[in-house]
Amino acid sequence: MRKVNFKNRDWDIIGNLHFPENFDYKKKYPAIVCVHPGSSVKEQTAGLYAAQLAKNGFIALAFDASFQGDSGGKPRFLEDPATRVEDIRCAIDYLTTLLFVDNDRIGAMGVCAGGGYAANASISEKRIKAIVSVAGTNASRAFREASPIEVLKAVAQQRTAEAGGSEKLINNWIPDSAEDAKKSGLEEMDLLGAIDYYRTPRGQHPNSTNQLLFTSMSNLIMFDAFHLAEYFLTQPLLIIVGDKVGAFGSYRDGFELYNKAASANKKIHVVKGADHYDLYDKPNATNEALEQMVPFFLDNL
Template identity: 80%
Template sequence: MMQKVRFKNRTWDLAGHLHLPENFDDTQQYPAVVCVHPGSSVKEQTAGLYAAQLAENGFIALAFDASFQGESSGEPRFLEDPATRVEDIRCAVDFLTTLAYVDNNRIGAMGVCAGGGYAANASISEKRIKAIASVVGTNPSRAFREGNPEETLKAVALQRTSEANGAEKLINNWIPNSAEEAKGVGKEEMDLLEAIDYYRTARGQHPNSCNKLLFKSMSNLILFDAFHLAEYFLTQPLLVIVGDKVGGFGSYRDGFELYNKARSTNKKIHIVKGASHYDLYDRPEATEEALKQIIPFFQENL
């Protein structure tokens, strides 16, 4: 069972799907998990898949669209602002605490890809989150610092000046719109091609996930370190899921960095053999193995 919900981040609304367990009874209290989607994604995609499975196993699970994206409000549109993404998670926890059927002492968070990095970062300071699971989680700063970040920062500065003086906002695609387009510009890396297969074909495509990124987001993405101070303050139980088919997006190494850096004494990393980054978005064999780790992890720690 799923309910559409809305809750606030500052002055704007966030749109969410609240997944409820079978035989839900609003006179009882349940553990709850905030499910955080990847960059460019929306609640109906991989975060929603995991949320639905958590609900089938007795959890309240909240998947929501990030600020400025999907069905959520906020301006400017298509902004990917890591600090706001983390605040979205805190606001999702705020919302869950207003529900009488949620046990406020049993709230967890999980995220996929960048959502895993954001969930970890939120948990560093948000101690209402009692346990964290990361599925192919990435550290956005690491991912976007690779390449030529200094030139990107200079380009953002020029673009901001242009927009301040009346130019239209520059909105780019997150990824090429097709494999043919990627090959045409010499971008045939495994993770990128699998991203196209997930986001830009019938496999995972959703109309609200429109592949648009406001260019000036790049300065914040380059500078944001999702794992900053994890060695001091990420003390909650932690589960990290990675696949051993390693691609260019870096979730395998980021998963080990998070695992090694976290101060948590109760932490585990699980490697899904033969799985790529995007297999763990929706491929049944890979996601089922991940869920066999995630469900008992939250049952034991929430």
């Protein structure tokens, strides 16, 4: 693995480039862009899949989104879907400059919101030849279902306050502990799974700070990751979801994308007994996902 950097506009995006075993600079390899979830960083689940894809013969690039982790850009902790999609395009730009990457064999995979962003990028970015979504979500759908008008009004008020000199408002993505969630009456399976992954030693990373710039919410609410997929998402598509259905909606979103995509070659695989966060790092679930993903990329890149 090698740390790399590339540009999105005038700031640096920092990534980890994973290499196959017995890598040979004189050869050409297929490459996969691995896109992390919201609130995540490259060392977490996207990096796990990148490392495993590299073991199976791919160049795999996991990177921190703009405004987050080791990557640059201001304001910090902004989750801007349009910029997240542009990050993917910039990652592909970078891969095409590497002499050992076959530019005609570049794929994309993403986890959770990263799956939605990878799908959205593929709608217009035809250098992506195949897409895999793991527990992928259309993140804006979840936010649109939770009092969106009131949230948009609150964002408007906050922007006015910040224009007048107030400090930026930064909230937590999720409660910091299961105890905090329970005290607030938020004992939902996916939320507790997120806390267990992000806020405990299981998956915790110091760069995954659980901080979200509140004004991001207007961008999240208005962005539809699957917009126009029925016309322009034509590449081979593999969707992987667990059958333990929680509130974050990856099961529902997976089937929506599957039904909507214009791809002639598309498949949805349901991992039995797995919930959303099992597909982040639990060996039984991730191994089954990889058993589907690796042959899919080998066949389509």
